[in-house]
Amino acid sequence: MSYDECYVKSVVRTIHDWPEPGIAFRDVTPIFKDPKALRMVSDALTTRYIDSGITHIACIDARGFLLGSIMAYALNLPLVLVRKKGKLPGETICQDYTLEYGTSTVEMQIDAVSEGDNVLIFDDLIATGGTVLAAATLIRKLGAQIYEAAALIDLPDLNGSTRISEADIPVFTLLAYEGL
Numbered sequence: 001m002s003y004d005e006c007y008v009k010s011v012v013r014t015i016h017d018w019p020e021p022g023i024a025f026r027d028v029t030p031i032f033k034d035p036k037a038l039r040m041v042s043d044a045l046t047t048r049y050i051d052s053g054i055t056h057i058a059c060i061d062a063r064g065f066l067l068g069s070i071m072a073y074a075l076n077l078p079l080v081l082v083r084k085k086g087k088l089p090g091e092t093i094c095q096d097y098t099l100e101y102g103t104s105t106v107e108m109q110i111d112a113v114s115e116g117d118n119v120l121i122f123d124d125l126i127a128t129g130g131t132v133l134a135a136a137t138l139i140r141k142l143g144a145q146i147y148e149a150a151a152l153i154d155l156p157d158l159n160g161s162t163r164i165s166e167a168d169i170p171v172f173t174l175l176a177y178e179g180l
C-alpha cells in the first residue's frame with residue numbers, strides 16, 4: 001500500500017489546549033485504530049531502513065514503543081527502550097533534559113547498545129527535540145553511533161529537528177504541522 005500523507009494526516013487528531021492551555025496535542029492513537037493508516041506509516045518507515053545498515057532501534061517511552069516495535073519486527077532487528085526514569089530494572093544510565101516547563105529524565109539499561117552498534121532513534125513526535133537529544137546522549141555514552149532520528153510527526157516551529165540536525169544526527173519525519 002503506498003503512503004498517502006493526506007490520508008495519514010486526516011487520521012491524526014488534534015486536541016487543542018491539552019495537556020495545558022496553548023498546546024495543540026497531536027494525538028496519534030487514532031492511527032492504531034485505523035489499519036490502513038497503520039499499514040501506511042509502518043510500511044513507509046520500514047521500507048526506509050531496509051538497506052540502511054542499522055543494527056538496533058531505540059524507541060522512546062511510550063508512544064515511540066508502538067511503531068518502534070513494528071519496525072523492529074519487520075526489519076528483524078533488536079529493539080531497545082529509552083524509558084522515563086525509574087521504569088527499567090537492572091543497571092541503568094540516565095540523562096536529564098529540559099522541557100518547556102521543568103525538566104525530565106530518560107534512562108536506558110547499560111547493556112542496551114554498545115560500541116559498533118548503529119542505532120535508529122524513534123519517537124512519535126519531535127517538538128523541542130529535548131527527548132531525542134537526551135536519548136542520543138545516552139546511546140553515545142554507551143559507545144554506539146546514531147544513524148538517524150525518526151518520528152511520525154515534526155513540529156518544525158519548535159525547532160527540535162533543527163537542534164537534532166545541529167548535533168550531527170540526521171532527522172526523518174513523515175508528517176509536519178506548522179505552529180505550536
Ligand code: AMP
Nearest residue numbers: 024025026125126127128129130131160
Ligand atoms: P520534545 O522533547 O520537546 O521534542 O517532545 C517530544 C515528546 O513529547 C514526544 O515523546 C511526544 O510524544 C511529546 N510531545 C511534545 N509535544 C507534543 C504535542 N504537541 N503533541 C503530542 N505529543 C507531544
